[in-house]
Amino acid sequence: MKSKLYFLLFVLLVPFILAFSQEEKKVVYDPPKPEDAPDQIRNAVMLGYNILMNTQKYAADYVGNDLNCHNCHFDGGITKGGKNGGISYVGVAAKYPKYRERQDYAVDLITRVNNCFMRSLKGKPLPGDSKEMTALLTYYQWISKGIPIYADIPWLGLQKLESDHEPVKEAGKEIYGTICAKCHGESGQGSKSENHRMSGPPLWGNDSFTDGAGMSRLEVMAAFAYNNMPKGNPHLTKEQALDAAAYVTDQPRAKFTKDSEAW
Ligand code: HEC
Ligand code: HEC
Missing domain, CATH: 1.10.760.10 (Cytochrome c-like domain)
Incomplete structure (x- = not known):
């Protein structure tokens, strides 16, 4: 009699248990502020932030045009992408290295950063052990805090524009x-x-x-x-x-x- 009751109770709870475990899988957007980084990394995090917000000044030797990273990655990339957010960085540290099966090759975050330095800022790659690259990686790591490695992060990358319109x-x-x-x-x-x-x-x-x-x-x-x-x-x-x-x-x-x- 008692076990039947427990069984009934369990069956009634199933939808809640399922809903709860779905909820847990969702990635939550809650990046910490750069200035809240702990003492031992704060200088690096702040330099990373400054490089992104004023690349012309803080990474002058590596830039070849008039752009700054924030021109496309608004507000140091601490945004949810989508409308008004530009291209987000929140969670990038959990997204890389990104393996490309077709090429049997993995892109790491250093390579990805340098791609934008060379292609978007018409500049030179930052050496992997430079203080600037270390600062950027530390910054990305900090603002990715709490996001599970290789989670599916919905706000990263530009949303594709679906349309049949032939551009004129x-x-x-x-x-x-x-x-x-x-x-x-x-x-x-x-x-x-x-x-x-x-x-x-x-x-x-x-x-x-x-x-x-x-x-x-x-x-x-x-x-x-x-x-x-x-x-x-x-x-x-x-x-x-x-x-x-x-x-x-x-x-x-x-x-x-x-x-x-x-x-
Ligand atoms: C009210 C001013 C304003 C208008 C109008 C405007 N933009 Fe922008 N645009 C900006 C600003 C400011 C940024 C850089 C944002 C930042 O750094 O936070 C930007 C960035 C960009 C960028 C990325 C950076 C770059 O220079 O390549 C592109 C691409 C762009 N705009 C395209 C357009 C297009 C296309 C239009 C017209 C349909 C347009 N914008 C209209 C102010 C404007
Ligand atoms: C002219 C626009 C533009 C500028 C300026 C720019 N980027 Fe990007 N960046 C992009 C685009 C476009 C992507 C690819 C977005 C996507 O995957 O949909 C990207 C992607 C990235 C990514 C990977 C994001 C991800 O989700 O995988 C990183 C990291 C990055 N950029 C770093 C930088 C850094 C550092 C700078 C300054 C040195 C910079 N970017 C300047 C346009 C720009």
């Missing part, structure tokens, strides 16, 4: 002129206006990212612009984002070369 460059030129140019300049050179709300980094030409950068791909820029542009108030339709990206990615920019002499 001419329409993109119009959109560029009416929407983007007031911050990014008539000829994509960027602007540093007194009024911060009207400033933006360069989108093409020698001072912007190279043709080897992820952002130089139409689908990537369209997804980024759809979610984030104009900065602070993204309101493009999918069609406008695709058209604008078709126009911007068709403009001249520096060629990516691994050869640092060309740099």
Whole structure:
């Protein structure tokens, strides 16, 4: 009699137990602040943060254009991605090394960081044992605190833009002129206006990212612009984002070369 009762109780609890274990598998977004890092790593974490927020100053020797990491990875990457968040970094330390089965090769976080230094900032790779690289890795590790290794982290990476629209460059030129140019300049050179709300980094030409950068791909820029542009108030339709990206990615920019002499 008693065991039947226990059985009934168990059956009644099953949905709750299942719901609870599902809940546990979900990754929670709760990154610690850089300034809250413990004493023994705080200097490194803060230097990492400063490099990302002012790459021109804190990693000057490794940058070859006018961009800073935060231009695409907003706010030191401590964001949930999606709308207004740019490209997040929260959890990257748990995502790498990333194994690519087709190439039978793993990309580690040092390589991934240097990819953006060379391709997006038109610069040179940071030596793996440099104080700058150590600072960046320590920062990434700290803001990834609490996220399980190789968890599925939903806010990392740009959300793909699903659309059947064929991008039209001419329409993109119009959109560029009416929407983007007031911050990014008539000829994509960027602007540093007194009024911060009207400033933006360069989108093409020698001072912007190279043709080897992820952002130089139409689908990537369209997804980024759809979610984030104009900065602070993204309101493009999918069609406008695709058209604008078709126009911007068709403009001249520096060629990516691994050869640092060309740099
Ligand atoms: C209100 C000003 C403003 C407008 C309008 C605007 N942007 Fe931006 N954009 C910014 C700012 C500011 C950043 C850098 C954000 C940061 O550093 O936090 C940025 C960053 C970018 C970036 C990544 C960095 C780079 O320079 O490559 C791209 C790409 C971009 N914008 C595309 C566009 C496109 C396309 C449009 C028009 C559809 C547009 N933006 C309209 C202000 C603006
Ligand atoms: C012009 C835009 C741009 C700039 C500037 C930029 N990045 Fe990136 N970064 C990207 C794109 C695009 C991706 C790939 C996003 C994706 O996977 O969907 C990326 C990815 C990354 C990743 C891997 C994120 C992940 O989830 O796997 C790291 C780490 C990174 N960047 C570091 C940097 C550092 C460090 C700098 C400054 C030296 C920098 N980036 C500057 C565009 C940029």
